[in-house]
Amino acid sequence: MIDFNEKAVKEQAEKLYALRGELEMVADKVCEKGVDNILFTSAGGSLAALEPFSYMMKSMSKIPVFTEIPAELMVTGNALVTDRTLAILTSKSGDTKETVAVAKWLAEKNVTTISFCGEPDSPLKAATTYSICYGEAEPHDLIAIFVLGRILYNKGEFADYPKFADELKNLGNVLVSVAKASDAKGLAYAKMFDAKDKEYQIWTGSGMTWGHTYSMAMCVLEECQWLRTKSVNSAEFFHGTIELVEKGVLVCVGMGEGPTRPLDERVIRFVEKHTDQIVVFDTKEYEFPGISDSFRWMLSPVILWAIYERAYKNLAEIRKHTLDIRRYYRRLEY
C-alpha cells in the first residue's frame, strides 16, 4: 500500500477531534448573537468541500443556506447577506486571494465570519470574526461539522449531535480501515491507465458526496494529473453527458449513503450496458468501526475521499506523475 502512513492518519484525526471544544464554543457564540442564514463561500476545491454541509443543512434545518463563489459574490452582491448572516470560509494556505478578499468584503457588511485555515496567523484569519487553525488535523474537510452540528443541536434540529460528535473519536480507525479495504479498488482504477493514459473520463455522483466527486475531477485529476475529465451530477447525467458514453469510455461513479443513492444507481444501470469501463466507488462497501449506522451518511464525503485517495495515489504512482507539480496554478500571475 503505497504512500500511506497509518500512524499519521490516526494522529491527524485525533488532532481534528481535539478542536471540538473550541469549535462548539464558536457555534454557541454565533447562536447567542442569532443567525438568519448561512453562507458558504470559498475558492475551488475548498468550496466544493463545503458542499456537503450546505446539503446537510438544507435537509436538516430551517435556516436558509446559500453558496457563492467569492469572485462572483463580490462583483454581484446578494441581498441575503446581512449582519445576521453567518459565513463559513476555508483555505488551507489561509492566503487564497479571492477568499481573503471576500472575507474583507463580508466584514464591511458586518457579517459574522468563521474561517478554517491550515496555517496560523494567516491573512484569512486576520480578516474573519472567528478563525480556527487546523494545522495538521485531518480530514480538515470535516472541521465545520463541529460548528454546524452544534448550531443544529442548539436549534433543536439535531438532538443526537452529542452522540455523533462523541463517535468521531473513532474517525482515525475508520479512515485507516477504509483505506486498507479500498486500496485494491484504487489500484485497479489506476491500472486502467497503465499501458496508456485515458484521453478522457467521466465522473459522476450526487447529493452529499457530489462536492467531493467534483473536487476529485477538478482538483486532483485535472489540477494534479492534467487529465481531461468531465464531472456531472448523477441527477443531470441523462441530460447531455449520457450521449458520450460508449465502449472504451471510462465512467466513474462516487456513491455515499444519503438519500440520493437511487440517482447514482440509475446511472450505473445505464452505463453498465453501454461501456465496458466503469468503476464504482461506494462508501457502503466498507465498515465504519465505531460509527452508528444512522450517522454514516454524514461521514460519506470524507470516507469517499479516503477511497478516492487510494485511487489517486495509486494513479500518480502508475503514471509517474507526482501530485505536487503544477504548470500554472500559483506559479504564474493571472
Add this chain to the structure above:
Amino acid sequence: MIDFNEKAVKEQAEKLYALRGELEMVADKVCEKGVDNILFTSAGGSLAALEPFSYMMKSMSKIPVFTEIPAELMVTGNALVTDRTLAILTSKSGDTKETVAVAKWLAEKNVTTISFCGEPDSPLKAATTYSICYGEAEPHDLIAIFVLGRILYNKGEFADYPKFADELKNLGNVLVSVAKASDAKGLAYAKMFDAKDKEYQIWTGSGMTWGHTYSMAMCVLEECQWLRTKSVNSAEFFHGTIELVEKGVLVCVGMGEGPTRPLDERVIRFVEKHTDQIVVFDTKEYEFPGISDSFRWMLSPVILWAIYERAYKNLAEIRKHTLDIRRYYRRLEY
C-alpha cells in the same frame, strides 16, 4: 447564412411579447398571496436556462431564491420549501419525468407553482398552479422575465420594469441583428472542426450567462454533437481546469454584460498566452437596437444564446451531424 429564418425569429419574438399580459397577471396573483422565497427547479438544460433569473433575483431582490435539481430535491427535501414558496418550473415537452414529479411533490406541500411549457395540456400543466403554454414563442428562455420582473416591480425593487418590458417589443429585431452580425464568428468556430474533430474543448463563462454556457456545452455539444466538452465557471477556472490548457486545446469563453465580466477577462488574458485556440463569444460586440444600455445585461443570456446558435448551426452543418439525433436520450429506458 444557413438554417436561419428572419421572419420566423421576428414572429416568435412577437408571440413571446404577446404573453406579457397573462404573465404579469400571474405575477400579481402570486404577490397578493405573498411569497417568502422563490425556488427554481427543472431538469437539465431547462434548469440551466433558469440560472440567469436566479442570478438576477439574487442581485436585485431581498426575496431569497434557491435552485434545486428535481430528483435531488424530492429525495432530500428542503426546509425552505413551504406553502409560501413560489416555484418556477419549465419543460418544453411538458412531460419531462422529473419535472412533472417534482411539481406533484410541491403540490402536496401547497407550494404555489408556475410552469412554462411548449405544449398545451401537458402533464406539467396539470400538476402546477399556473401554467403558461408558450407554443412557438421564442426565446422561451426569457419567458419568466415577465413574471419575475413584475414581482420585482410590485416589491419596489425594479422601478424601470415597465420601460424594460416595453422595450422587449424590439426583441425580434435585436435577435435578427445579432444573428446576422455574429454568423461569421460562429462559422469561424465551426471551421475549426473542418479538417478534423476537436477531441476535447473547454467552455467557460460566469454570472448571468453561466447557465447558458453550461447548456451550450452539455445540451448542444455533448447531447446533440457527441463532442467531449468540459464546462467550468470562469470564477473557478484557475482551480483545476487551468492545467489542461496548452497549445492546440480549444478554449471558448462566453461573455455577457453583467458585473462578472472581469472574471471572464482574467481567463482570456491567461488563455491567450497558453493556447493558440481561443474563441470569445461576447454580447458586447453587438448592437441591441431599441434596447436601453442599462437593460443589456438582463438580455445577455438570450443574446449570447443567439450567438451560440450561429456557432452550433454552422458546426452541425460542417460536421454533417444533424442536431436532432440522439443515441440514448429519450430513446432508451433508464
